[in-house]
Every structure is written in C-alpha cells, then in structure tokens.
Amino acid sequence: MGSMERVILDTKFWIDLRYNPxxxxxxxxxxxxxxxxxxFTYGNFIDLAKADEQDKLSEIIASTVDVYLPVIGSEGSEYDITTDPLGLIxxxxxxxxxxRDTVDxxxxxxxxxxxxxxxxxxxxVYSDAIKDYKQIYDEFGLDNLKGYVFKDYLHRDSEPYELHEHEINIIEYVRKMVYVHRISLMDAKENVDSSDVADMEICIHAILSDCTALVMEAKWVNVGLIEKVTSNLESDGELDLFKNFETFFDTYA
Incomplete structure (x- = not known):
C-alpha cells in the first residue's frame, strides 16, 4: 500500500456504523x-439528507472524516476538496x-x-435525462449513446463519425460515462431514484479523487461499474473495491 490510503464509503456503510459498535x-x-x-462525498450527503439517525451519524462523521468532497461540475480537470462540511451545500x-447561522x-x-x-x-432533472439516454441506448446501442452524450467531440469528417475519447476532459468523461454504463445496466422497467443518483455521485468521486479504497454495495461491484469507466483512463494508482467491512478491514486495518 502507498503512503496515503484514501477511503470512501457508500452511504449504506456509514449507516451500518451507526448500528454496529x-x-x-x-x-x-x-x-x-x-x-x-x-x-465524505456529496453523494453521501444526498443520501443522508433524507435519512434517519442523522444526529448519531453526524457524530460518527465528524470524528472520522478528514475531508469533504463537494458536488463536482460537468467540465474541467479539477474538483473541490475541503475540511468544511458546509462545502457540501x-x-x-x-x-x-x-x-452565518453556524459561526459558533x-x-x-x-x-x-x-x-x-x-x-x-x-x-x-437526472431522471428525465436518464430516460432520454435509456431510449437511445435501447434503440441504437452503447456506441451511439456515447456519440450522443459526447456529440461535441465527434469528428464529423468521416462516416461513421469518430469519437476520440482521449480528447474529452477528465471530469466530463468520468461523470457522463458513469451514467452511460449505469444506463446500460438498467432493467427495462427500472426507474432511477435519488439513491441511484447518490450512488453514481459516489462512484464519480471515487474515480476522480485518487481514492484507493471504495466500500460499495455489492450490486455495483458485481457488475463492474467502476471498471467499465476506468478501463480507458490512465491512472498511477489502483482503486480497490470492497463489498463489506470484513474484507476491507482485512486489507487495511
């Protein structure tokens, strides 16, 4: 392991901490x-803003979290990082x-x-876009969905148009590809809710933040969602995925 290991938990595992001393x-x-x-990521914040037991979770988060990762935009190559939880808003x-209200x-x-x-x-807002993307995926397949999502990067001087993925800025690429691959995994009648969006935001942060360990729900680990996005990225480090605390502790504790 390297000199600094950076860990992100899916919200399910923050809640598990509340009930397992x-x-x-x-x-x-x-x-x-x-x-x-x-x-602690913006995706975690989305989930816990509507969860119960927030007071105890606030105590746990405050005592263990080193930095907070606010919402990431759609462009550029940099993301915010802060020690101030207000940055999550x-x-x-x-x-x-x-x-002003929390100054003391x-x-x-x-x-x-x-x-x-x-x-x-x-x-x-997310659901409407995902429905549109899902329709394109169902009718025309993954490559055509990627062409639509990254249409500003298409080279139109040949048929079929070519997409040079290396020309896309890293934040836009990761954000959109997480959603593209999530859509490719959707069941025919599946609807996206806020928990799904939160999970996608957590995945985006895990990929972009040089995170070394992500403790994530098994359903996302099993389908290889993270690997589908990172397979085309150049990275100096490796993101280890864990389905439970036991295997995570075996490796890091």
Missing part, C-alpha cells in the same frame, strides 16, 4: 491513522446563510444543522 470501533481506529484519509446563497458551531453540530436544512430534490 464493534465495526465502528475498528473503523475509528483505522480512521485515526496518519496513513489513512477518510473522504451546492447552492451558494444557502451555503453562506448556513455559514463545531463540526458535529454543523453537520447536524446542514442535514436538517437540506432537501435534495433534483432527482427529476
């Missing part, structure tokens, strides 16, 4: 190590108002506050 104790010991960095005005709060109390005031309701 022994697992929590092991995780807290691991999180306290100098060679381990625990990351995407709306600038809401974030600044929360900053510590990290745990700030987390409790932002979970209470936040209501993530953008799933329809």
């Amino acid at each position: 022994e697992t929590l104790a092991t995780f807290e010991k691991l999180a306290s190590r100098d060679d381990i960095e625990i990351l 995407p709306d600038v005005e809401v974030r600044e108002r929360a900053r 709060f510590g990290e745990e109390k700030t987390l409790r506050f932002i979970f209470r005031i936040s209501d993530w309701a953008d799933v329809d």
Whole structure:
C-alpha cells in the first residue's frame, strides 16, 4: 500500500456504523491513522439528507472524516476538496446563510444543522435525462449513446463519425460515462431514484479523487461499474473495491 490510503464509503456503510459498535470501533481506529484519509462525498450527503439517525451519524462523521468532497461540475480537470462540511451545500446563497447561522458551531453540530436544512430534490432533472439516454441506448446501442452524450467531440469528417475519447476532459468523461454504463445496466422497467443518483455521485468521486479504497454495495461491484469507466483512463494508482467491512478491514486495518 502507498503512503496515503484514501477511503470512501457508500452511504449504506456509514449507516451500518451507526448500528454496529464493534465495526465502528475498528473503523475509528483505522480512521485515526496518519496513513489513512477518510473522504465524505456529496453523494453521501444526498443520501443522508433524507435519512434517519442523522444526529448519531453526524457524530460518527465528524470524528472520522478528514475531508469533504463537494458536488463536482460537468467540465474541467479539477474538483473541490475541503475540511468544511458546509462545502457540501451546492447552492451558494444557502451555503453562506448556513455559514452565518453556524459561526459558533463545531463540526458535529454543523453537520447536524446542514442535514436538517437540506432537501435534495433534483432527482427529476437526472431522471428525465436518464430516460432520454435509456431510449437511445435501447434503440441504437452503447456506441451511439456515447456519440450522443459526447456529440461535441465527434469528428464529423468521416462516416461513421469518430469519437476520440482521449480528447474529452477528465471530469466530463468520468461523470457522463458513469451514467452511460449505469444506463446500460438498467432493467427495462427500472426507474432511477435519488439513491441511484447518490450512488453514481459516489462512484464519480471515487474515480476522480485518487481514492484507493471504495466500500460499495455489492450490486455495483458485481457488475463492474467502476471498471467499465476506468478501463480507458490512465491512472498511477489502483482503486480497490470492497463489498463489506470484513474484507476491507482485512486489507487495511
């Protein structure tokens, strides 16, 4: 293992910590190590903004998380990283108002506050786009869906048009390809909800943030969603995927 291991948990595993004291104790010991960095992502925030038990989870997160990863845009090659949980709030005005309201709060109390005031309701925007993409995928296949999603990068001087994936900026490529491959895995009558969107955001952050370990729901590990996206990326490190805490602790604890 390298000098710094960067760990992201799917939200399911943050909630598991709430109900499993022994697992929590092991995780807290691991999180306290100098060679381990625990990351909390915007995708986690989406899920926990509508989850119960937020007060206890805020305590756990504040005591173990090193940095927070705010929402990633659709373009460029850089993403934000912060030690301030207020950075998870995407709306600038809401974030600044929360900053004024929490000026004397510590990290745990700030987390409790932002979970209470936040209501993530953008799933329809994602769902409408996914429905359109799913229709293209069902009718024309994966390559044509990629051509549609990255139409601004198509070389139109030949037939069929060519897509040079290496010309796409890394953030746009990863964000869109996570959704492209998620769509390719959808059942015919499957609908996307906010939990699915949160999972995709967690995957995007895991790929872009040089994360070394992602503890993720088995259904995403089993279908190779991460590998489908990273297979065409050049990376110095390797992202290890774990379906449960047991195998994760065996490797890192």
